[in-house]
Structure formats: C-alpha cells, structure tokens
Amino acid sequence: MTKENFSKTILSNGIKIISEHIDTVHSISLGFWILSGSKDESTKTNGITHLFEHLAFKSTKNRTAFQIGNDIESLGGSINAFTTKNTTCFYVRLMQEHIEQGIDVLSDLIMNPDFNDDDLEKEKSVVIEEIKDIEDTPGDIIFDFFSQQLFPNHPLGRSIQGTEESIKNLSKKDILDFIKDNYNSDNLIISAAGNIEHDNLVRLVKKYLDKFRIGKKIKKTPRITPVIDKIKTYERSIQQVHYITGRRIFPQSDPRRLQLAVLNLILSAGMSSRLFHNIREKYGFIYSIYSFHDFNIDQGVFGIYTATDVTKIDIVSDLIFNEFNNLIEEKITSQEFKKVKQQFKGGLVIGLESMSSRMNRLAKMEIFEKRLLPIDELLMIIEKITREDIQELAKYLFQRDKFITTIIKPKSN
Numbered sequence: 563m564t565k566e567n568f569s570k571t572i573l574s575n576g577i578k579i580i581s582e583h584i585d586t587v588h589s590i591s592l593g594f595w596i597l598s599g600s601k602d603e604s605t606k607t608n609g610i611t612h613l614f615e616h617l618a619f620k621s622t623k624n625r626t627a628f629q630i631g632n633d634i635e636s637l638g639g640s641i642n643a644f645t646t647k648n649t650t651c652f653y654v655r656l657m658q659e660h661i662e663q664g665i666d667v668l669s670d671l672i673m674n675p676d677f678n679d680d681d682l683e684k685e686k687s688v689v690i691e692e693i694k695d696i697e698d699t700p701g702d703i704i705f706d707f708f709s710q711q712l713f714p715n716h717p718l719g720r721s722i723q724g725t726e727e728s729i730k731n732l733s734k735k736d737i738l739d740f741i742k743d744n745y746n747s748d749n750l751i752i753s754a755a756g757n758i759e760h761d762n763l764v765r766l767v768k769k770y771l772d773k774f775r776i777g778k779k780i781k782k783t784p785r786i787t788p789v790i791d792k793i794k795t796y797e798r799s800i801q802q803v804h805y806i807t808g809r810r811i812f813p814q815s816d817p818r819r820l821q822l823a824v825l826n827l828i829l830s831a832g833m834s835s836r837l838f839h840n841i842r843e844k845y846g847f848i849y850s851i852y853s854f855h856d857f858n859i860d861q862g863v864f865g866i867y868t869a870t871d872v873t874k875i876d877i878v879s880d881l882i883f884n885e886f887n888n889l890i891e892e893k894i895t896s897q898e899f900k901k902v903k904q905q906f907k908g909g910l911v912i913g914l915e916s917m918s919s920r921m922n923r924l925a926k927m928e929i930f931e932k933r934l935l936p937i938d939e940l941l942m943i944i945e946k947i948t949r950e951d952i953q954e955l956a957k958y959l960f961q962r963d964k965f966i967t968t969i970i971k972p973k974s975n
Contacts (some may be wrong), residue, residue, distance in 0.1 A: 563680065566937060566938075570934065571745060573764075573939075576748035576776070577774070578751045578752065579763060579764055580753050580925070582755045582920055584756055590756055591754065591920065591921040592655075592661065592665070592668065592921065593753045595650070597648060597649060597750075600717060601648060603659045609732070610737060610740050611744075613729060616651055618859050619643070619671070620675075621641060622671060639660065640654065647718060648859055649925075651666075655849070655918065665769075669774075673771070684937070686730065692723055693723050693725065698794065699867065700970045707794065707968050709721075709863075709968075710812060711789070711794050713786060716787065717783065718858060731782050745775065747771070748776075752767055753921050766897055780923045783860065792914040793967045794971045795971060798973065799972070801972060802870065803870055803871070806967070808865025808966065809961075813861055814957055820940075820943060821952060825952055827902040834901075836888075847870050848878060849914055850869060851867070853866050854866075854867065856961050883962060886960035890960055894952055907944055910940065
C-alpha cells in the first residue's frame with residue numbers, strides 16, 4: 563500500500579493539528595474535535611454537551627443560522643456535528659481550494675456562539691422531541707437502559723441526549739459556563755484528511771484560532787461503581803421482546819481491541835456469521851441479531867442485541883450463550899478464521915477511500931491511543947492474531963457471571 567503521509571503539530575496554546583495528505587483526491591474532510599462529551603456532565607447538566615452542539619448552529623457573532631450553512635453549502639460542501647460520550651465534533655467536507663472557508667466557519671462556531679433566549683427554548687424543544695423519538699423506539703431506548711444498568715449513577719450510564727427534565731432545567735448561564743470550562747485550546751484537536759498541505763493548515767489555524775480561549779480544565783470522572791441489577795425488565799406497548807445482554811470490558815487503549823474486532827466479525831458479520839446463521843437461519847426465531855462493542859477512554863462495552871416473540875426469548879438467550887461456549891471450547895477453524903481476517907482487513911482498506919473516515923480515524927488515534935498508526939502496521943498486527951488469541955479472548959469475555967441483561971417486553975394484559 564501507499565505510505566501514509568501523516569503530519570502533527572502542537573501549537574504553543576495547546577491546539578493539536580493532525581493531517582493526512584492524499585494527492586489523488588480533490589477534496590478535504592476537516593473536523594474540530596472538542597474533548598468534552600456526556601461523560602463530563604453531572605446529573606443536573608445531563609444533555610448540555612449535545613444541546614450546545616445544536617445551539618452552535620443557531621448563530622454566531624458574525625453569522626446567522628442561514629449564513630453558517632450557506633457559507634459552506636454554496637461551495638458544494640457540507641457541514642454538521644455530532645456528540646459522543648467522549649467528544650463533540652464539528653466538521654465540514656469541501657473542495658481543497660475552500661479549506662480557508664471551512665476553518666473560518668468552524669472557528670466561528672466554537673469561538674463566537676451568540677444564541678438568544680428564544681433560540682435556547684426552541685432548541686430545547688427540538689432536543690426534547692429527539693428524546694421522545696428515542697423513547698418511542700424500543701430498539702433505540704433499550705441501549706440507554708442497558709447503559710444505565712451497566713454504569714449505575716455514573717455519567718457513562720446517562721443518555722447523550724439528556725432527559726426531558728434535565729434539558730428543560732438548563733439555563734443560558736449553565737451553557738455559557740459549560741462553554742467557558744470546555745471550549746478552550748487544550749481541549750481542541752483539529753483533524754484533516756485529503757488534498758491538504760499541513761503547513762498551510764497550521765497557518766490557517768493560527769490565523770483563525772489565535773484568540774481561542776487558553777485553558778485546561780482538570781476533569782474528575784467519578785469512580786465506576788459495581789453493577790446493582792443483573793437483570794432489569796421494562797414494559798412497553800409493543801409486540802416483541804427487545805433484549806440486550808452484555809458486560810463491561812477493557813478500554814480502547816487495550817491491544818486486545820483488534821482481537822475483539824475479529825471476534826465480533828465471527829459472531830456478527832453478515833449472513834454467514836454465527837449469530838445470524840446458527841440462530842436466525844436455523845430456527846427462524848428472530849429477524850435481527852447482532853453483537854456490538856463500544857469503547858470509552860476508561861472502559862469498554864460488549865453486548866448482543868436481538869428482538870423476538872415473548873415466548874422465544876429464553877430459548878434465544880440460551881442459544882446466544884451456546885455460541886459463546888462454542889468459541890470458548892473449540893478453536894475457530896482455519897477456514898473461518900482466514901475469512902473473518904480478510905473481512906476485517908478489507909473493511910479497513912475500503913474505509914480509507916472515504917476522506918471522512920480518514921479524518922475520524924486520525925482524531926480517534928490521537929484521542930485514544932496517543933499515536934498515529936499507519937494502515938500497513940495495523941494490517942500486520944491483525945495478520946499476527948492467532949486462533950489461540952481468539953479462544954483466550956473468548957474465555958475472558960464470555961464469563962456469564964459478568965453479564966447483565968436488559969429487557970423491554972410487551973405490557974401484561
């Protein structure tokens with residue numbers, strides 16, 4: 563493969579700038595990553611990170627809401643944002659010649675927010691409707707219930723969107739204090755991928771973020787406490803049982819994360835995967851079933867989601883744990899192992915054709931791993947994973963006493 567052209571600069575004010583130059587494209591993907599997410603919120607401020615992500619697009623001291631969108635979209639580009647438990651990212655996709663406009667607009671969003679009370683109340687209403695939409699969708703809300711159960715009384719267990727009560731009670735002062743505490747130079751990573759010259763990127767960042775607030779907030783995430791409830795059941799006016807079983811695991815920095823990605827593919831990668839073939843296809847009890855994993859800075863999560871008829875859930879649960887036991891007791895065959903490794907490597911390489919994927923990858927490597935890992939090195943690490951590694955990981959991962967179960971079932975008559 564072509565050698566990746568990574569560059570990294572740390573400005574005197576603490577802003578980190580990471581880029582990857584790719585001269586075979588004509589576009590760039592540019593992200594401003596704020597190292598603040600819902601895990602940094604209290605019960606009172608739950609949802610404030612996500613709410614401000616919305617409010618940032620209402621207006622700035624230099625632009626109206628229309629101008630924020632138009633200044634990018636009129637150039638054929640796009641602009642958006644998202645919030646996670648760990649970060650908030652504001653990003654643009656543009657032609658390479660318009661990079662300065664992208665930096666100008668994104669800098670304006672994070673440096674000069676200027677929403678009024680009317681904007682705040684309207685956006686609160688929008689977020690509350692988003693919360694209601696999730697609550698009305700059992701396949702979505704069950705993941706919030708699962709997180710609450712897995713991380714009781716902890717920010718990692720709270721919804722990114724917040725609650726209707728917490729959103730209603732947030733004041734303009736709360737949000738301005740939040741911006742002051744979190745939107746500063748030491749909390750900003752700028753990531754860019756595409757046909758971009760790193761020196762020019764650094765020059766433009768200095769030009770537009772020279773007056774960005776300097777500061778560093780010492781964040782004290784509460785200690786993660788033991789699970790209280792091994793099984794929790796909720797009732798809704800629905801037709802199926804929605805089910806998640808899962809557990810806490812290691813964080814993103816653990817080298818076993820790549821082994822886990824392989825194991826996840828064995829369980830849940832398409833129609834030939836074990837969960838799909840051995841449960842859905844063999845018995846016809848379910849429509850959708852998949853395994854998932856997610857990583858935070860301090861802790862990770864692994865789980866299985868499915869939905870089925872109320873009379874079948876105990877059988878399906880037993881079938882899932884049978885699949886776990888099979889991976890513990892028997893090494894995966896060399897043929898299946900070769901297939902999933904190829905799936906993994908192929909997915910990584912194909913993903914690199916997207917500049918947005920590359921931009922995201924750069925930022926996440928910096929945030930979670932503190933190093934930029936070339937794809938060739940990553941592929942070599944994957945190639946060295948053995949069948950014995952997967953069996954050992956299965957023995958660690960599938961300890962049934964570590965699992966919790968979250969269920970949403972139809973209301974009893």
